[in-house]
Amino acid sequence: MGNLYKLTIFRYDPESNKTSTSKYEVEVTESHWTLLDVFRYIKNNVDDTLTFRYSCGQGICGSCAVTVNGKSVLACETQMKFLDSFDLVVEPLRGFPVIRDLVVDHSVLDDKVRKVMPWLVCKKDSESDKERFQSVEDRAKLDGLYECIICGSCVAACPTFWKNKTFLGPQALLYACRFMLDSRDEGKNERFEILADKDGIYGCHTIFNCMEVCPKELNPGKAILELRKMFMNEEF
Numbered sequence: 001m002g003n004l005y006k007l008t009i010f011r012y013d014p015e016s017n018k019t020s021t022s023k024y025e026v027e028v029t030e031s032h033w034t035l036l037d038v039f040r041y042i043k044n045n046v047d048d049t050l051t052f053r054y055s056c057g058q059g060i061c062g063s064c065a066v067t068v069n070g071k072s073v074l075a076c077e078t079q080m081k082f083l084d085s086f087d088l089v090v091e092p093l094r095g096f097p098v099i100r101d102l103v104v105d106h107s108v109l110d111d112k113v114r115k116v117m118p119w120l121v122c123k124k125d126s127e128s129d130k131e132r133f134q135s136v137e138d139r140a141k142l143d144g145l146y147e148c149i150i151c152g153s154c155v156a157a158c159p160t161f162w163k164n165k166t167f168l169g170p171q172a173l174l175y176a177c178r179f180m181l182d183s184r185d186e187g188k189n190e191r192f193e194i195l196a197d198k199d200g201i202y203g204c205h206t207i208f209n210c211m212e213v214c215p216k217e218l219n220p221g222k223a224i225l226e227l228r229k230m231f232m233n234e235e236f
């Protein structure tokens, strides 16, 4: 005998352009079951029209993020036994265009991350072809920044992003900080031209929902404050 979960799942049919909800009851008998396991159970045994997205199933690809009882989570990392309710309202990530049911269009995230130049900018000179060394101390400065899996949970939890879609958002700014703090990067001036305005580092209202929901326990809000400090101190 397991625990009975009652799920109310948001549905969107792009053909008819109609939204609705579907209710399912699933008895979870295995203690290791995740929310993704429940979605797969429904798809395979109850309703094969339910649409959701996942790939790795291990918290790596970032594709399975959804909203559960108002909070962004990774379905594959959310163990049912740790949820604090047996009644679950499951919706797509907030603030994103919905493609179908729980699947949202992530391209807005990709565009924002691309904008902050998420790569090392290295000037072409006689040293260009040589290996660029980094000390252990400088490498350690990137801890808590490079682990982002681009799941969009932080962006979906950010009220500033809901209101202002031109705001770069916590995920892109975390990425920016990862490269701005990299001792090998030479693109700080160029990057700050993109970051230092009301849609960049000054768009954040320090609400810190991003930190609350990040499945990797990263802190985009802190990264944004770090970028503001760098800009104010002209550390570039």
Ligand code: FES
Residues within 6 Å of the ligand: 053, 054, 055, 056, 057, 058, 059, 060, 061, 062, 063, 064, 065, 074, 075, 076, 077
């Ligand atoms: S399926 Fe890859 S992070 Fe969940």
